[in-house]
Amino acid sequence: MREAFHRDLATLNAELAAMGPLATIAISRATQALLEADLVLAEAVISADAELDERAARCAEHAFALLALQSPVATDLRLVVAAIKIAEKLARMGDLARHVAALARRRHPDPVLPPELACRFAVLGRLAAEASGRVEQALSAPSGENFSEQDQADDALDGLREDILAQLLGADPPYPIQVGVDVALLARFYERFADQAVTTTRTLDFAVTGRQPARADHPSPANGQRPTPPAD
Amino acid sequence: MREAFHRDLATLNAELAAMGPLATIAISRATQALLEADLVLAEAVISADAELDERAARCAEHAFALLALQSPVATDLRLVVAAIKIAEKLARMGDLARHVAALARRRHPDPVLPPELACRFAVLGRLAAEASGRVEQALSAPSGENFSEQDQADDALDGLREDILAQLLGADPPYPIQVGVDVALLARFYERFADQAVTTTRTLDFAVTGRQPARADHPSPANGQRPTPPAD
Numbered sequence: 001m002r003e004a005f006h007r008d009l010a011t012l013n014a015e016l017a018a019m020g021p022l023a024t025i026a027i028s029r030a031t032q033a034l035l036e037a038d039l040v041l042a043e044a045v046i047s048a049d050a051e052l053d054e055r056a057a058r059c060a061e062h063a064f065a066l067l068a069l070q071s072p073v074a075t076d077l078r079l080v081v082a083a084i085k086i087a088e089k090l091a092r093m094g095d096l097a098r099h100v101a102a103l104a105r106r107r108h109p110d111p112v113l114p115p116e117l118a119c120r121f122a123v124l125g126r127l128a129a130e131a132s133g134r135v136e137q138a139l140s141a142p143s144g145e146n147f148s149e150q151d152q153a154d155d156a157l158d159g160l161r162e163d164i165l166a167q168l169l170g171a172d173p174p175y176p177i178q179v180g181v182d183v184a185l186l187a188r189f190y191e192r193f194a195d196q197a198v199t200t201t202r203t204l205d206f207a208v209t210g211r212q213p214a215r216a217d218h219p220s221p222a223n224g225q226r227p228t229p230p231a232d
Numbered sequence: 233m234r235e236a237f238h239r240d241l242a243t244l245n246a247e248l249a250a251m252g253p254l255a256t257i258a259i260s261r262a263t264q265a266l267l268e269a270d271l272v273l274a275e276a277v278i279s280a281d282a283e284l285d286e287r288a289a290r291c292a293e294h295a296f297a298l299l300a301l302q303s304p305v306a307t308d309l310r311l312v313v314a315a316i317k318i319a320e321k322l323a324r325m326g327d328l329a330r331h332v333a334a335l336a337r338r339r340h341p342d343p344v345l346p347p348e349l350a351c352r353f354a355v356l357g358r359l360a361a362e363a364s365g366r367v368e369q370a371l372s373a374p375s376g377e378n379f380s381e382q383d384q385a386d387d388a389l390d391g392l393r394e395d396i397l398a399q400l401l402g403a404d405p406p407y408p409i410q411v412g413v414d415v416a417l418l419a420r421f422y423e424r425f426a427d428q429a430v431t432t433t434r435t436l437d438f439a440v441t442g443r444q445p446a447r448a449d450h451p452s453p454a455n456g457q458r459p460t461p462p463a464d
Contacts, residue, residue: 064309064310064313067299067309067313068305068306068309071303073300074300077296077299077300078296081296081299081316084313084316084317085316085320088317165413168409168413169409169410169413171409174408174409175409176406177400177401177403177406177407177409177411177412178401178412179409180409180410180412180413180416181397181400181401181412181413181415181416183413184412184413184416184417185416185417185420188417188420
């Protein structure tokens with residue numbers, strides 16, 4: 001029974017790990033479509049998102065079947081519950097990449113961004129793809145020690161997002177209001193994409209260790225029970 | 233054992249049901265703080281959010297303990313897994329209300345919105361609070377038949393959000409770009425708040441019936457297994 005369970009759990013983990021690269025590809029291509037006003041690529045990102053949703057639904061069904069048939073406990077139970085949450089987060093990352101692509105499609109053939117903002121979004125897109133890459137890494141080799149690096153890197157992304165908004169608001173002459181709306185939403189999509197990556201890594205670390213991982217700049221709560229407040 | 237389980241499950245459901253009114257109060261007060269530039273109320277919404285996060289964490293721990301100690305199956309298992317998801321959604325609704333309040337605080341003593349947009353946000357806030365109220369109703373009396381109404385009402389909220397963005401972009405003379413950024417983000421916060429309410433209702437209906445609820449304007453998938461794509 002335990003052997004069958006661990007074989008099933010390994011399959012579930014492999015299914016989750018296979019979703020990671022799809023999220024990374026989605027945000028990388030969405031950024032490229034955004035920066036190059038590439039309609040074909042934007043359409044490809046939008047179409048590909050259904051596969052992430054379907055895989056997430058299959059992972060959730062698989063995890064549910066494991067709970068129903070094998071009644072895992074302790075670390076095994078934490079891993080299965082984590083799988084349900086992580087599948088949802090990865091699907092959400094795909095949704096957010098799709099939103100970026102949808103904006104590129106809506107403004108096509110015009111570019112969404114003026115050039116001096118586009119170069120900042122190139123960096124934002126790279127940071128988001130790197131966050132997704134760290135999720136891939138954590139899913140491939142869960143060590144319980146992936147959160148701290150992910151959390152620190154997220155500070156850089158948040159800082160860049162604030163810089164972009166400051167540049168947007170401080171421009172003289174001012175940008176058209178449509179640019180303000182598009183930049184605010186795009187920056188939010190990237191921020192939320194990275195937030196899902198942070199939460200995924202924290203969820204995985206917790207599943208492996210049974211302890212909420214400490215943030216790099218915050219000590220762990222004394223009783224080790226209360227989670228770090230969600231990154232949002 | 234089963235009797236103890238059902239007593240524990242009833243407690244878990246009561247804990248979840250107690251979170252619903254907190255989310256409704258949060259978005260109602262955040263809207264009032266936004267429209268009246270009320271700093272004290274904005275601070276109150278921001279402070280109160282920690283309680284929703286703590287309650288969500290306790291619900292998740294409680295649900296985990298139920299899985300570990302009682303190994304539920306079938307409907308019971310679906311209800312426990314749904315509780316884990318729903319606690320997270322309700323906490324997220326609180327986060328989004330907090331974001332609205334934080335923007336009111338940041339701009340204080342200035343109002344965030346010009347009057348002709350403020351009156352549209354009053355309606356958006358009411359629709360969001362009503363969506364949260366339907367979540368309260370569904371949590372208090374899970375019938376498996378709450379999704380359709382919630383989903384239809386969400387279309388009205390999405391329509392209003394689009395109207396607001398059209399009004400923002402069409403204004404002559406144009407609004408300052410700061411207004412564009414604030415309105416785009418605020419509209420997104422309300423939209424996402426309502427999306428969480430829709431997902432919560434769908435998750436609860438599924439837990440009760442074992443079938444993914446059909447959207448009002450879309451037939452249920454033939455095999456009844458695949459979930460409706462997430463509302464985002």
